[in-house]
Amino acid sequence: MGFHTFDVEKADRLERPGVRYRWVSAEEVIGGLDPAADAAVADLGSGTGFYTDDVAPHVGSVYGVDVQTEMHDRYREKGVPENVELVASDVADLPFDDDELDGAFSTMTFHEFATPASIAELARVLRGGSRLAIFDWSADGDGDDGPPVDERYDASDAVEMLETAGFAIDSASTRTETFAVVARAP
Template identity: 60%
Template sequence: MGHHTFDASRADKLEKAGRRYRFVSAEELLWALDVSPDDAVADLGSGTGFFTDDVALHAGGVHAVDVQEEMHEYYREKGVPENVDLVTSDVSDLPFDDDALDAAFSTMTYHEFASDDALAAVRRVLTPGGRLVVVDWAATGAGENGPPVDERYGADEAAAALREAGFTVEHEAVRPETFLLIATLE
C-alpha cells in the first residue's frame, strides 16, 4: 500500500534533533538494532541521513536507501560518513544480493513503503537471524505530528504484516504517537 513520501523541499525539518529524538532516541534505535562494528545495515527511507549517521558510528557500513534523489543531495551537502553508501531505490526493489545485510531499520517511513513486495525484498536481503527495526507513526496517535492518521498503521497491523512476510516479532512497544517493532528472521 504505502503513501506519499516526505516533501524533499522541507528536508531541513528532518534535521531538528529535539523533534526527531522526541519520538525515538539514538540510544533506543541502537538498542533495538543491536549492531556490531562488522554489520552491514540498511536505513530504509533514510531521508537526510539523520538516523543513518547515528547507526554509522556503530556499524561496519550503512546503505542509506531513499526513493528521492533530492534527499541524497541534501545528505551530500550535509556530509556523508565514509561508511555510508547512498542508494536511490524503492524498498520493494532493493539492489542488494540475497543475505547481504545483517540488519535494516525504518524510522518514520514504514507507512510510505508498507507492502508485501517491500517486506519480501527486505526479507530477501537480510541474513538468517537478521534484524528489522520499525519505528513509525501509530494509527492510534492524535496526528499532531507526522502524517495524517489515515495514512498510518497500527502496531498490531504492522506486526501482522511482518509475521506474514516470515519475520518473528521479538518486541512491540506502542507509545502515544509512535510504535516500535523489532523483528528477526529465522
C-alpha cells in the same frame, strides 16, 4: 494507506534533534538493531541521514536507502560519513543480494513503503536471524505530528505483515503517537 514520500522542500525539518529524538532516540534505533561492529545495515527511507549518522559509528557500513535522490543531495550537502553509501531505491526492489544485510531500520518511514512486496524484499536481503527495527507514526496517534492518521499503520498491522513474511517478532509496543517493532528475519 500511506505511500506518500516526505516533501523534499521541507527536508530541513528532518534535522531537528529536539523534535526527532522526542519520538525516537538514537539509542532506541541502535538498541533495536543491536549491530556487530562490522555489520552492513540499511536505513530504509534515510532522507537527509539524520538517523543514518547515529548508526554509522556502530557498524561497518550503512546503506542509506531512499527513493528520492533529492534527499541524497541534501545529505551530501550536510556531509556523508565514509562508511555510508547512498542507494536510490524503492524498498520493494532493493539492489542487494540475498542475505546480504546484517540488519535494517526504518524511522518514521514504514507507512511510506509498507506493502507485502516490500516486506518480502526485506526478508530476501536480510540474513536469517538479523534484526529489522521499525519506528513509525501510529494509527493510534492523534495526528498532530507526522502524516495524517489515515496514512499510518499501528503496531499490530506491522506485526501481521512481518509475521506473514516469516519474520519473528522480538518486541512490539505502542507509544505516544508512535509504535516500535523489532523483528528477526526468516
